[in-house]
Amino acid sequence: MIVIDMLNPYDHQDAEALTASVERIVGPLADLVGRAHRREDVDLVYVNDNHGDFAAGREDIEALGRKGRRPDLVEPVLPPPGCAFLPKVRHSVFFGTALDYLLRRQGVETLVLTGQVTEQCVLYSALDGYVRHYALRVPRDCVAHIHTDLGDAALRMMERNMGADITTAARCLPSEDDR
Amino acid sequence: MIVIDMLNPYDHQDAEALTASVERIVGPLADLVGRAHRREDVDLVYVNDNHGDFAAGREDIEALGRKGRRPDLVEPVLPPPGCAFLPKVRHSVFFGTALDYLLRRQGVETLVLTGQVTEQCVLYSALDGYVRHYALRVPRDCVAHIHTDLGDAALRMMERNMGADITTAARCLPSEDDR
Amino acid sequence: MIVIDMLNPYDHQDAEALTASVERIVGPLADLVGRAHRREDVDLVYVNDNHGDFAAGREDIEALGRKGRRPDLVEPVLPPPGCAFLPKVRHSVFFGTALDYLLRRQGVETLVLTGQVTEQCVLYSALDGYVRHYALRVPRDCVAHIHTDLGDAALRMMERNMGADITTAARCLPSEDDR
Amino acid sequence: MIVIDMLNPYDHQDAEALTASVERIVGPLADLVGRAHRREDVDLVYVNDNHGDFAAGREDIEALGRKGRRPDLVEPVLPPPGCAFLPKVRHSVFFGTALDYLLRRQGVETLVLTGQVTEQCVLYSALDGYVRHYALRVPRDCVAHIHTDLGDAALRMMERNMGADITTAARCLPSEDDR
Numbered sequence: 070m071i072v073i074d075m076l077n078p079y080d081h082q083d084a085e086a087l088t089a090s091v092e093r094i095v096g097p098l099a100d101l102v103g104r105a106h107r108r109e110d111v112d113l114v115y116v117n118d119n120h121g122d123f124a125a126g127r128e129d130i131e132a133l134g135r136k137g138r139r140p141d142l143v144e145p146v147l148p149p150p151g152c153a154f155l156p157k158v159r160h161s162v163f164f165g166t167a168l169d170y171l172l173r174r175q176g177v178e179t180l181v182l183t184g185q186v187t188e189q190c191v192l193y194s195a196l197d198g199y200v201r202h203y204a205l206r207v208p209r210d211c212v213a214h215i216h217t218d219l220g221d222a223a224l225r226m227m228e229r230n231m232g233a234d235i236t237t238a239a240r241c242l243p244s245e246d247d248r
Numbered sequence: 249m250i251v252i253d254m255l256n257p258y259d260h261q262d263a264e265a266l267t268a269s270v271e272r273i274v275g276p277l278a279d280l281v282g283r284a285h286r287r288e289d290v291d292l293v294y295v296n297d298n299h300g301d302f303a304a305g306r307e308d309i310e311a312l313g314r315k316g317r318r319p320d321l322v323e324p325v326l327p328p329p330g331c332a333f334l335p336k337v338r339h340s341v342f343f344g345t346a347l348d349y350l351l352r353r354q355g356v357e358t359l360v361l362t363g364q365v366t367e368q369c370v371l372y373s374a375l376d377g378y379v380r381h382y383a384l385r386v387p388r389d390c391v392a393h394i395h396t397d398l399g400d401a402a403l404r405m406m407e408r409n410m411g412a413d414i415t416t417a418a419r420c421l422p423s424e425d426d427r
Numbered sequence: 428m429i430v431i432d433m434l435n436p437y438d439h440q441d442a443e444a445l446t447a448s449v450e451r452i453v454g455p456l457a458d459l460v461g462r463a464h465r466r467e468d469v470d471l472v473y474v475n476d477n478h479g480d481f482a483a484g485r486e487d488i489e490a491l492g493r494k495g496r497r498p499d500l501v502e503p504v505l506p507p508p509g510c511a512f513l514p515k516v517r518h519s520v521f522f523g524t525a526l527d528y529l530l531r532r533q534g535v536e537t538l539v540l541t542g543q544v545t546e547q548c549v550l551y552s553a554l555d556g557y558v559r560h561y562a563l564r565v566p567r568d569c570v571a572h573i574h575t576d577l578g579d580a581a582l583r584m585m586e587r588n589m590g591a592d593i594t595t596a597a598r599c600l601p602s603e604d605d606r
Numbered sequence: 607m608i609v610i611d612m613l614n615p616y617d618h619q620d621a622e623a624l625t626a627s628v629e630r631i632v633g634p635l636a637d638l639v640g641r642a643h644r645r646e647d648v649d650l651v652y653v654n655d656n657h658g659d660f661a662a663g664r665e666d667i668e669a670l671g672r673k674g675r676r677p678d679l680v681e682p683v684l685p686p687p688g689c690a691f692l693p694k695v696r697h698s699v700f701f702g703t704a705l706d707y708l709l710r711r712q713g714v715e716t717l718v719l720t721g722q723v724t725e726q727c728v729l730y731s732a733l734d735g736y737v738r739h740y741a742l743r744v745p746r747d748c749v750a751h752i753h754t755d756l757g758d759a760a761l762r763m764m765e766r767n768m769g770a771d772i773t774t775a776a777r778c779l780p781s782e783d784d785r
Contacts, residue, residue: 517737518733518736518737519733519737522737546763546767547767550763551733551737554697554698554730554733557697558696558697558698558701558730574766576759576762577759577762577763577766577767580755580756580759580760580763581759581763583755583756584725584729584756584759584760587753587756588725588726588756
């Protein structure tokens with residue numbers, strides 16, 4: 070399970086439209102992160118923009134979010150201790166990161182994509198996962214958009230053209246009974 | 249200028265919706281290809297799916313299209329002799345190809361994206377160009393879609409989120425007088 | 428099994444030192460190519476420099492070698508019909524090609540590297556295979572060098588630092604009885 | 607200027623042969639790092655193995671080295687505050703990292719490679735830089751080897767086949783007067 074760009078100072082253009090959507094996902098996502106972290110059969114990976122600072126590690130990127138304009142949207146979804154954390158430099162979680170390597174070493178075949186922005190980083194990451202033949206699962210209540218219409222179109226593209234399972238937080242992790 | 253996946257046998261699912269759209273672009277695109285080919289300041293590059301055949305080169309891929317169900321949509325836009333031709337294996341023109349290398353060696357800074365499918369390979373290629381900091385130009389009358397709504401959304405995504413110039417065949421090449 | 432850069436016009440600097448070495452491998456390599464091609468459990472892939480011509484496909488690259496200074500070193504090792512063929516643009520067979528994608532789709536886990544130049548393209552390709560966790564096998568009588576000392580050092584590097592099995596043409600394919 | 611893998615606990619196989627070599631470079635390298643850090647026209651980038659821990663950032667990787675068997679070889683070459691730091695997962699500094707992206711954004715054209723191990727990570731990184739058309743400079747007194755013969759061969763390969771300037775710490779940065 071991948072958590073994308075949730076450590077955000079929300080000081081950019083379009084931040085207002087985005088935070089309105091993030092407000093709705095932060096609860097379900099925080100809960101899902103907790104469940105994923107406790108599961109031994111789920112790899113939880115945070116991939117977050119480094120906001121152009123190549124000296125920044127997890128602490129710095131966390132601090133940026135916590136000292137930003139909406140710490141209430143950041144604190145509940147901070148990465149749990151020991152959780153894999155990869156800084157990224159562009160929109161896709163695969164571009165310029167070791168994510169593909171990590172996933173292959175772990176034998177991961179299915180990606181659960183969460184975070185922001187549905188019609189940007191989430192869509193682009195879905196695509197990069199799809200061309201690499203990962204199965205995709207996107208819990209609709211754990212991804213936030215800026216533009217409602219583009220966010221909806223992005224989910225339809227993932228579903229129709231990338232075979233993604235558009236689902237919910239409640240159903241996106243395989244049942245523990247199935248293990 | 250990149251021509252994407254126009255060498256197509258049109259025997260796949262969704263081919264009918266696609267060919268209806270391709271019928272409308274094949275004229276303007278053929279004309280644009282001709283102009284780009286004659287221009288010394290424009291690099292014309294065909295990037296086309298190899299349809300899973302790793303032994304296939306340009307001739308084989310051309311033959312596939314010419315012997316397919318709609319040769320009338322293939323013949324007018326065959327690559328001119330001597331034109332760069334890169335087989336690809338997945339949707340994005342950058343994935344598993346030397347395109348980025350070629351563009352950098354040529355000093356290309358702007359991509360003109362044409363071909364099919366607007367909401368799939370064209371969108372994914374636009375994204376991969378955008379994360380690599382190429383400027384994007386998409387002539388609306390030279391890209392074909394399967395689903396009208398998704399094609400429209402894809403163009404809006406490119407315009408709004410990737411800074412793409414959504415334009416027309418008539419205006420997408422820099423004026424020769426400007427050189 | 429990968430055949431690297433054997434379609435060569437041999438008109439470059441250092442060609443003389445190289446051809447002296449190629450003369451010794453062309454026999455064993457031609458035989459090995461034949462055996463690999465007949466085996467259903469071996470994927471034979473030619474990866475060859477496009478010599479800077481992005482319009483060149485297999486036929487053009489073959490023609491370059493056949494019309495070069497040493498067609499006698501090219502003809503015996505031409506790719507069999509239907510064999511996978513990937514043009515490359517730089518030294519490593521992985522750089523700017525779909526090779527990694529092809530190998531993963533085929534479920535390949537071991538690379539047999541043959542061709543030229545031991546201390547350049549073969550070494551660099553070995554490295555790129557090694558970081559991607561492929562097992563390596565290099566038949567010493569099927570790789571050609573320019574500098575004897577660097578060629579030897581390259582083989583020692585592959586053996587010591589990349590876990591490569593430095594072997595011979597006779598032993599580099601798994602026994603057909605083992606299948 | 608790139609500093610490779612100097613944050614090392616030195617608890618692996620071959621560590622003894624390596625530390626004997628590192629002892630000789632740590633002085634010149636520490637001095638060179640200081641000079642590079644003070645220069646505004648030099649980008650100093652640390653790229654260091656994450657030792658398989660994808661949760662590890664700079665502090666964790668530093669701590670691993672400082673608590674290892676040879677903190678005296680680590681402390682003098684710790685990254686200066688604010689210095690770019692990229693964890694890597696395999697031998698080459700380019701594999702699975704944002705280094706190429708960072709270098710291009712900064713307009714870097716020449717790489718000064720330092721650190722360890724000459725015949726492994728340094729050689730492999732040199733190669734990956736070379737295929738991407740960066741000019742290479744390697745100060746011989748700032749790279750450490752495990753095997754003397756392979757280290758020497760690696761330097762000869764870089765010089766002869768990758769056009770690298772094999773130089774010294776004293777001469778590897780452009781004169782400040784030339785700016």
